[in-house]
Amino acid sequence: MNKQKVIELLKVNKWYDDFHVLKDIDLSVYQGEKIIVCGPSGSGKSTLIRCINRLEEHQEGLVKVHDHVLDHKTKNIEKIRGDVGMVFQQFNLFPHLSIIDNCTLSPSWVRKMAKKDAEELAMQYLTKVKIADQALKFPGQLSGGQQQRAAIARALCMEPKIMLFDEPTSALDPEMIKEVLDVMTDLAKAGMTMIVVSHEMAFAKEVADRVIFMDEGRIVEEKPTQEFFSNPENERTKLFLSQIL
Amino acid sequence: MNIKHTFYWCKKNLFSNWYNSIISIFCIYLIIITIPPFVDWVFLSATFEGKLKTDCKTSGACWVFVRVWFEKFMYGFYPVENIWRINLSFLILILTIGTSFFVREKFKLYILFFLIFIFPIIAYILIRGSFGMEIVESREWGGLALTFILAIFGILVSFPLGVLLALGRRSELPVFKYFSICFIEFWRGIPLITVLFAAAVMFPLLLPADFFVDKTLRIAIGIAIFESAYIAEVVRGGLQSLPKGQYDAARSLGMGYWKMNFFIILPQAIKTVIPGIANTFIALLKDTPLIVLVGMAEILGMINLAKANPYWLGMAVEGYVFAAAIFWVASFFLSSYSQKLEKKFSTEKK
Amino acid sequence: MKLIDLKNSFNKNFQLGNFIPQFLLLFCFVLLIFYFTKNAQVNLLARNITSGFDFLKTNSGFDVQFSLIAYDGSYSFGRAYLVGLLNTLLVSFFGIIFATILGFVIGISRLSENLLLSKLSQFYVELFRNLPLILQIFFWYFVVLRNLPSTEKSLILLDFLIINVQGFYFPKFIFSNFEFIIYGVAFSILTIFMLIYYSNKLFYNSGKRLPVFKLSIFLLILFPVILSFLGNVGLKFEQAKLIQNFGIFNYVGGVKLVPEFLALLFALSLYTSTFIAENVRAGILSISKGQKEAAKSLGFNNSLSLKLIVIPQALRVIIPPTTNQYLNLVKNSSFAAGIGYPDLTSVFAGTSLSQTGKAIEIIFIVMMTYLSISLFISLILNWYNKKIAFISK
Numbered sequence: 001m002n003k004q005k006v007i008e009l010l011k012v013n014k015w016y017d018d019f020h021v022l023k024d025i026d027l028s029v030y031q032g033e034k035i036i037v038c039g040p041s042g043s044g045k046s047t048l049i050r051c052i053n054r055l056e057e058h059q060e061g062l063v064k065v066h067d068h069v070l071d072h073k074t075k076n077i078e079k080i081r082g083d084v085g086m087v088f089q090q091f092n093l094f095p096h097l098s099i100i101d102n103c104t105l106s107p108s109w110v111r112k113m114a115k116k117d118a119e120e121l122a123m124q125y126l127t128k129v130k131i132a133d134q135a136l137k138f139p140g141q142l143s144g145g146q147q148q149r150a151a152i153a154r155a156l157c158m159e160p161k162i163m164l165f166d167e168p169t170s171a172l173d174p175e176m177i178k179e180v181l182d183v184m185t186d187l188a189k190a191g192m193t194m195i196v197v198s199h200e201m202a203f204a205k206e207v208a209d210r211v212i213f214m215d216e217g218r219i220v221e222e223k224p225t226q227e228f229f230s231n232p233e234n235e236r237t238k239l240f241l242s243q244i245l
Numbered sequence: 246m247n248i249k250h251t252f253y254w255c256k257k258n259l260f261s262n263w264y265n266s267i268i269s270i271f272c273i274y275l276i277i278i279t280i281p282p283f284v285d286w287v288f289l290s291a292t293f294e295g296k297l298k299t300d301c302k303t304s305g306a307c308w309v310f311v312r313v314w315f316e317k318f319m320y321g322f323y324p325v326e327n328i329w330r331i332n333l334s335f336l337i338l339i340l341t342i343g344t345s346f347f348v349r350e351k352f353k354l355y356i357l358f359f360l361i362f363i364f365p366i367i368a369y370i371l372i373r374g375s376f377g378m379e380i381v382e383s384r385e386w387g388g389l390a391l392t393f394i395l396a397i398f399g400i401l402v403s404f405p406l407g408v409l410l411a412l413g414r415r416s417e418l419p420v421f422k423y424f425s426i427c428f429i430e431f432w433r434g435i436p437l438i439t440v441l442f443a444a445a446v447m448f449p450l451l452l453p454a455d456f457f458v459d460k461t462l463r464i465a466i467g468i469a470i471f472e473s474a475y476i477a478e479v480v481r482g483g484l485q486s487l488p489k490g491q492y493d494a495a496r497s498l499g500m501g502y503w504k505m506n507f508f509i510i511l512p513q514a515i516k517t518v519i520p521g522i523a524n525t526f527i528a529l530l531k532d533t534p535l536i537v538l539v540g541m542a543e544i545l546g547m548i549n550l551a552k553a554n555p556y557w558l559g560m561a562v563e564g565y566v567f568a569a570a571i572f573w574v575a576s577f578f579l580s581s582y583s584q585k586l587e588k589k590f591s592t593e594k595k
Numbered sequence: 596m597k598l599i600d601l602k603n604s605f606n607k608n609f610q611l612g613n614f615i616p617q618f619l620l621l622f623c624f625v626l627l628i629f630y631f632t633k634n635a636q637v638n639l640l641a642r643n644i645t646s647g648f649d650f651l652k653t654n655s656g657f658d659v660q661f662s663l664i665a666y667d668g669s670y671s672f673g674r675a676y677l678v679g680l681l682n683t684l685l686v687s688f689f690g691i692i693f694a695t696i697l698g699f700v701i702g703i704s705r706l707s708e709n710l711l712l713s714k715l716s717q718f719y720v721e722l723f724r725n726l727p728l729i730l731q732i733f734f735w736y737f738v739v740l741r742n743l744p745s746t747e748k749s750l751i752l753l754d755f756l757i758i759n760v761q762g763f764y765f766p767k768f769i770f771s772n773f774e775f776i777i778y779g780v781a782f783s784i785l786t787i788f789m790l791i792y793y794s795n796k797l798f799y800n801s802g803k804r805l806p807v808f809k810l811s812i813f814l815l816i817l818f819p820v821i822l823s824f825l826g827n828v829g830l831k832f833e834q835a836k837l838i839q840n841f842g843i844f845n846y847v848g849g850v851k852l853v854p855e856f857l858a859l860l861f862a863l864s865l866y867t868s869t870f871i872a873e874n875v876r877a878g879i880l881s882i883s884k885g886q887k888e889a890a891k892s893l894g895f896n897n898s899l900s901l902k903l904i905v906i907p908q909a910l911r912v913i914i915p916p917t918t919n920q921y922l923n924l925v926k927n928s929s930f931a932a933g934i935g936y937p938d939l940t941s942v943f944a945g946t947s948l949s950q951t952g953k954a955i956e957i958i959f960i961v962m963m964t965y966l967s968i969s970l971f972i973s974l975i976l977n978w979y980n981k982k983i984a985f986i987s988k
Contacts, residue, residue, distance in 0.1 A: 055888055082894035092889035095985045096907050105903060106893040114802035140985050151889075158893060258710055265709055272711040417607070420617035424624070434969035435962045436926035442944050443962075447954040450638045451631040531727040538729075538933050545730060552737075561737045569726050569734070576725035 003030040006162060006193055007052060012061030014047060021047050022058065023217040031161075034194045036204040036225075039214035040240065045197045048214070049164045052195070053084045066161070082110060085155030089167040091147045093139040099150050100126070100135040103157045111158070118157070125153040129183045145176025149183055156187075163187065165196040199244060205229060213237045287566070298557060310560040311567045314551045318567070321387010321542045327379060331390045334368040338397070361401050368394075383461035387542035389571065395465050395543075396533045400526050402469035407476025408515075412506060414481055425477070432474035437532055440467045445539040464536055472529050479521035483514035523583030527576050534572075544568050635955060644952045651676070657946055659937040661853045672947055679942030680964065686859050686938065687925045693864035694924060695917070698871025705876045716872070724869040729930055731866055736858035736934045746837070746844040757835060761845075763852040766834040775826030779819030786818070787811045855936035859928065867924045871917050878913035879905060911983055918976045922969055929965075939964060 007029035014022040021044045029035060037045045050056040051063055054070050054077055063070040068080050094102050103122035107113040113121075126132045129149040131142075139147055148168060155163065165184065169177040181203050188194055188207045198204070204211055204225065211228040213221040213236075221228070221237045232238050259269040290305025293312075301307035311318070320328050341364065345356045372394070374380040386394065413425035432440075444467035445460060452458065487510060495505040515522070537546040548564035551557060607613060639646055651673040658667050662678045663685060704716040723731070741760065744750055749759035757764035770776070794805040822828075835849030882905050890900035932941035944961045948954055 053892055055891060078894045078896050081892055084892075086889075086892035088885060088889060088892075090883075090885050092883075092885040094886065094889070094904055094908075096911075106895065108798070108802060109899060109903065110894045112802045112804075115799040117802070138985065154893070258708070268707075268709050269711050272709075272715050275715065417604075418613055418617050420620055424620060430970070431966065434966040436929040436940065436965055438929040438932060438940050439944060439958060439962050439965065442940075442948070443954075443958045446948065447958045450635050450954055453634050454638060454641065527725075531725075534727050534729050535930070538930075545733065549733075561741075565730060565734050565738060569730055572727055572730065573722070573725045577721070580725070 003032060005029070006031050006066055007195075008062065008064040009048075009051070010062040010064075012051065012058050012063060014044075014051065014056065014058045014060075021217050022051070025061070025219060027212070027219065027222075029162075029193065029195065031193055032191050033209045034188050034192075034207050035196070035210050035212060036208040037195065037197045037212045037214060038199060038201075038204070038240070039220075042216075043214040044217045045214050046166050049086075049166060049195055049197055052162075052164060053081050053086055055086075078110065082106075082158050083161050085158060085160035085163045087148070087151050087155055087163070087165045087168050089170050091139075091144075091151045091171075093147055093151055093154070095139050098136050098138055099131070099142070102139070102150065103154045106154075107157050122153070122157055125156045126150070128156075128186070129153045130179075143176060144172045145179045148172065148176075148180045152180075152183055152187075162193045162195070165194065165198065167197050167199075169198065169200060201229075201245060213240060215240070306563050306566070307560060308563065310551070310557055310563050314547070314557075314564075317388060317551065318544055318547050318564075319388045320390050321547060322385050323381060323387065323390065324379065324385070327374070327381060330371045330374070330378065334371045335390075335393070337367065338364065361405060365398065365401060383459050386461060388547055389544045391461075391536075391541065392530075392533045392543045395461075395468060395536065396526075396530045398465045399468045399472050399529050399533070402466075403472035403476050403529075404522075406469065406473035408480055408511065410473060410477035411480035411484060414477065415484055429474045429477050432471050433478070437468070437471055437535055438538060440471050441536060441539045443467065461541070464539065464541065468529070468533065472525065475525045475528075476522065479518050479525055480514060482521065483516075483518035484510065486517055487514055520583050520587045523579060523586070527579050527583075530575060530579070531572065544571075639955075642952065646953070646956065648956055650951050650953055650956070655947065655950070657950065659942060660935075661856060661937055672951070675947055676939070676943050676960070679937060679939035682856075682936065682942070683925070683928050683931075683938040683940075686856060686863065686931070686936070687928050690860055690863040690867065690924050690928065691921050693860070694867035694871055694920070697864060697868035698917070699875055701868060702872035702875025702879070705872065706879060720869045720872055723865050724873075726866075728862060728866050728927055729933055731862040732858055732930055732933060735862050736854060739861075740854040740858055746846065749837075749846075757846060757849075759846075760854070761851075762854050763857060764835040764846050765850040765852070766832040767848070767850045769831045769833055771829040772823075772826050773828065775822045775828050776819050778826075779822035780815070782822070783815045783818040786814050790814065853936075855931070855934050858934055859931050859936050859938075863924055863927060866927075867920050870920045870923075874913050874916045874920070875909075878909040878911075881912045882908050911985075915976060915980060918972060918979075922972050925968055925972070926965060 005028055007027070009025050009027040012022055012025040013020070025048060027048075037048065039045050047056055051058050051070075052065060054063075054074075057072065065080060066083060068074065070077070070080070074080070093099075094105070097105065100119060100122050103126065104115060104118035107118040107121060108115050123132060123135065126135055129152055131146050131149050131153070134142055134146060134150070139150070142150065152168075168184070169180050172180065177200070181200060184194070184196070184203070185207055194207075196203075196208075208225045211223060211225050212219055213228075213232075213234070215236050221232060221234045223232075228237075229241070232241060260266040286305050288305075290303045291308055292301045292303055292305065293308050295301065295309040296313060298307070298309070300309050316325060316328070320331060323331065338360075341356060341360060345353055348356070370376070371378075372381070372386070373383065410425050410429055413421040414429065416422050416425070441464060444463040448458075448463050448467075491509055491513065492505070495509045500509070534543055534545045536543055537549070540546075542550070545568060548561075548568060552559075552561040552564055636646075652671050654669055655672045655675045656668045657675075659675070659678055661682065663681045664674075664678060666674055666678045701716045701719060704712050705720070707713045707716075743758060743760045746759045746761055749757050751757050755766065790805075790810055791807060794807050798804055833848050835846035835851065838845050838847050886904055886908070887900060890904045895903070928938055929940040931938035932945050935941065939961060944957055948957045951957070
């Protein structure tokens with residue numbers, strides 16, 4: 001299986017002032033892979049995936065997305081971002097626009113798509129995430145679960161090849177977590193390359209190809225899913241798993 | 246090593262691209278044409294020593310003018326030998342506020358009570374005179390002292406009045422509610438000057454001919470009522486921000502309206518809006534000099550008088566810069582203090 | 596409100612504990628009004644001043660140095676009121692415009708990445724915000740404008756603006772056949788609406804965007820110009836001329852802006868702009884980091900994300916307190932009395948009051964005027980707030 005390497009991180013280091021938040025990160029992601037990143041808070045998980053679409057800038061090391069090197073010399077960072085979708089913990093829908101406008105905004109302004117076509121595309125994805133009937137409503141009128149699904153649709157409207165999820169269900173009430181995870185599972189089954197920061201281990205077991213455990217800025221353990229849960233090597237991994245399972 | 250570091254920093258932050266560079270050059274230009282000449286005029290070339298206008302030979306500021314007129318600027322026409330009484334009153338005030346930092350919560354309430362009810366009487370006795378001290382009528386009060394006296398009076402009176410109005414506005418009883426609303430909207434809709442004119446000129450007409458109320462007192466009351474409307478709105482914001490649960494808890498403990506407000510609601514609400522209250526007070530301090538327009542000889546009035554004096558003609562700039570410095574320092578420190586208070590209370594909340 | 600609620604609140608009000616305080620308040624208030632009225636009547640009689648508003652029709656007997664409409668001592672007090680009111684509105688109008696422009700520029704500068712710029716604007720805000728407005732007005736009037744060059748040595752900028760110690764002089768624009776320009780503007784506005792409609796349709800169907808803003812400006816200029824040629828619109832400039840009378844130089848003609856107006860305008864604009872700048876800064880900062888990140892992650896560059904995401908939301912936070920500042924500016928324009936600018940307060944509550952002694956009527960009229968302006972602006976603000984509120988459950 002010679003799959004294309006879509007993301008490569010080599011010896012990536014990042015500091016916030018004096019605080020060393022990412023330490024010697026090495027990571028390769030292949031097309032179609034689903035990766036779960038877990039770990040205690042403050043371990044650098046969010047920072048890691050934010051470095052992939054350059055919402056955060058790393059100081060040392062190599063970050064490559066689809067063969068584009070991401071550093072301060074990169075031109076067209078916006079174009080590269082268009083190919084990497086992101087879903088946030090706080091949804092970050094634009095409150096002054098309706099759901100469908102949230103979805104069509106970027107395709108029409110950044111990709112210069114005709115609004116008509118953008119709306120068709122948006123309705124497609126809104127239907128996929130099962131909130132097509134909320135298209136004309138505003139974010140403030142939707143429940144948390146609906147908002148997050150809308151946010152997923154919005155990211156999908158840019159037809160990205162990679163989707164990053166930063167703790168997508170952490171801000172949701174328990175009864176709404178399932179609807180969002182179901183959407184993410186469908187997406188995974190359709191072949192999307194996904195990196196998900198999450199504590200939802202059941203979801204990980206069902207969907208992920210690899211699980212990465214991070215602690216204090218390092219990747220402590222990285223294994224195919226089955227092995228990760230049945231045979232964790234590192235002490236810290238075992239501790240973490242015992243706390244959340 | 247250090248120079249290289251600063252050079253690199255400048256390049257990155259100030260001259261990173263052409264657009265940034267133009268802005269930086271423009272800023273540097275502005276700084277060069279304003280700051281050095283100003284510093285030179287105020288300090289370097291200025292004359293500080295002397296007693297006569299002729300002592301000012303340099304091109305810099307003639308601070309002799311300010312030194313000669315200093316007492317008039319500060320105290321107006323208040324008899325010089327009695328100035329210690331004004332100073333004593335302010336000293337008491339500062340000491341009182343100072344001690345409030347070092348005492349526990351319980352005592353702070355007593356201090357507040359003292360400030361609002363007892364201190365004004367003491368100050369009045371001292372400044373106006375009685376019990377054998379020479380009486381100095383309020384029309385002789387002037388200068389910065391007058392500004393502070395009126396501002397402090399305004400603060401002390403407008404605060405309780407404003408709180409009452411805020412409570413009234415949220416009352417369920419229609420008379421109180423609509424009376425408060427109309428009162429607040431009225432006083433917030435008119436400029437302070439019209440209030441001062443009304444107090445100075447119109448109000449005497451509304452009183453019986455033999456009932457004379459001192460002009461200074463009329464103006465002070467006018468200012469206090471005016472500010473109370475603004476305080477009312479600020480406090481109202483604080484009251485609205487309290488969760489309803491506080492009211493529920495207080496009532497379920499059997500507290501009546503006044504107890505509930507006094508012990509539970511108001512302390513929390515007021516803490517929340519301390520910056521708003523501080524801003525209103527600072528605004529009050531900046532508004533008080535307006536009384537110069539109704540013929541009160543506060544500091545700006547004294548400066549106008551001084552600069553019109555034929556001997557000292559042309560000293561307007563020095564006078565105004567001096568006044569500006571005083572107000573700026575007072576205002577700046579008050580707002581820094583309120584920011585500190587705000588931080589203190591917001592961390593307490595957590 | 597249901598009937599039962601009404602009934603309950605009615606009953607509640609008439610409960611003894613609630614009724615008595617309310618009644619007392621009303622009673623005291625009415626008593627106070629009577630007291631004041633009675634005293635006023637006695638006092639006015641004693642001073643031989645009649646009451647009533649008839650004085651508004653009598654001749655004022657005083658001149659004013661700056662007026663937008665024809666006025667002198669032979670006109671009525673009512674006319675004097677109008678002059679004052681127009682002057683207040685004039686300085687407020689331009690003050691609001693300048694304060695807004697300055698405020699936005701400084702507010703955005705405060706957020707700049709260029710440290711020099713942000714510190715400099717912070718310095719500006721701290722300086723002008725903490726100084727009393729009346730002091731700033733005095734400073735402009737007695738210091739800055741007094742030190743402008745004398746008439747014969749006036750500073751002349753671009754052959755257009757004449758600056759000296761007596762004021763600023765612009766040439767007066769005298770139009771003939773002005774109506775054609777109005778027609779031109781009306782026509783332009785019509786075409787601009789059509790342009791907007793067409794360009795929206797085009798964007799919807801094909802994704803192409805027309806430079807609507809630039810085209811609108813072009814149209815706004817094009818049609819009035821065309822029509823002024825067709826309609827033979829004439830424009831003469833009457834610039835002020837220097838005349839010497841008994842050794843005293845004066846500029847005559849043109850449009851003259853007196854130092855009183857200028858001092859008030861500059862001080863008001865600078866002072867108010869600091870508050871607006873802080874509002875702008877707070878508004879832009881209030882947009883959570885998450886919104887900007889979401890925009891970035893969707894591929895928006897800085898200027899697009901500002902235009903589509905940050906500014907629309909920031910305006911909602913900026914506009915209400917800014918409108919409040921506009922209100923303050925209008926009220927603060929009354930400081931004009933300090934330097935003799937003939938605004939409503941100084942002309943009416945100042946001069947007219949001292950001429951007629953009718954303090955109660957005059958103060959009443961002046962207060963009601965300002966109150967009306969305040970309420971009007973508040974109403975607009977409330978309407979705006981309702982309109983742009985985020986729609987929620």
